[in-house]
Amino acid sequence: MKENNPREFIPEPVLRRLPWYLAYVSMLRDKSVKHVSSTNISRELNVDASQIAKDLSFLSIKGKTRIGYDVSSLERELRDFLGFRRSHNAVIYGVGSLGAALMQDSGLSRYGLNVVAGFDINPDLIGTTPGGVPVYSVDELDSRCRRLRAEIGIITVPVDHAQDAADLLISAGVKGLWNFTPVRIRVADGIVIANTSIYAHLAVMYNRLDNLTSQI
């Protein structure tokens, strides 16, 4: 059996498909299904079966001929491999509507994200606790991040503050940035950045919807 090594560099497309398989096997486990083959997964998710077998080969789990994968082992292995079972401390920079919303999204903790603090410059927000998470002044960013061992900084500020927020988080010791602004943040080597520009997804959807209408 291959040693499960979560530190191996896994290609992004693989890391983006694995959560699909996880969602599907979690559903099967809920339905008390015991085994699943890559052919089953393929049919359900519309991904090539050989692609699935290849993706799952990064894990230490092996399917059995004619039986397939054990559903609960596969689910556990996927969660583990994706880092969802370890807790990663994160802080939120910018407790506006989206920031506060993320602080209230308890679902994130099921995916290994432990939001431990929020930071803002607005005195009306400092001292509040959306979703039970305390909001501090940005002045306390450095000391709080270090004390809380924050590994990830979530950036939910207006666009004109995004780069500054990133710089401050990095100097406070954060190694990963989850950027929800549409700004292209520049960081030095050794810092990981994930961009989730939900508004870009909206732009794509609007264009496709307009296109539908014009086809009718």
Place this chain on the structure above:
Amino acid sequence: MKENNPREFIPEPVLRRLPWYLAYVSMLRDKSVKHVSSTNISRELNVDASQIAKDLSFLSIKGKTRIGYDVSSLERELRDFLGFRRSHNAVIYGVGSLGAALMQDSGLSRYGLNVVAGFDINPDLIGTTPGGVPVYSVDELDSRCRRLRAEIGIITVPVDHAQDAADLLISAGVKGLWNFTPVRIRVADGIVIANTSIYAHLAVMYNRLDNLTSQI
């Protein structure tokens, strides 16, 4: 001047880059900068200048030699082109932590998304108004969606309900689905689907962070 036709099918990579330019020119406008060249944008966003000129050629705006683009016109054109200035009625299916969070994110309306209702099966949630948006029983989905002229359905349910939610929304007349679950939803032709799997982004970030650590 080219007629601005928002119904033209625009390639997804272009639609994903345009919001970066919009974020940047909004920032320039805030700083009272009057003109910007594609070279300026290129330097700031680390995108090839010729790519920027090509992307912006989809708009009806033209830059002037040696002066560049007029900042406020470019901002307005981008917002317009991306559909952010029109209001698109949307409903949220699943008022759990993420659904309720999105209902409270007033920022979405600045990007043209008008969340008019939420739906849930939980009697404790029905009748509440997170972010001022009413939550109704799923039983009322069809009639409410039609009356509210909901164009977009936002799916924020547990994975085992994602496909059912999609089917119900589509039969209630919704044309676009914004899927926040990691489930691969299957839809018929003529339905637009945008997948925002924020947990997949987390998986990528965790793997890259582990990789950093192992390099040190």
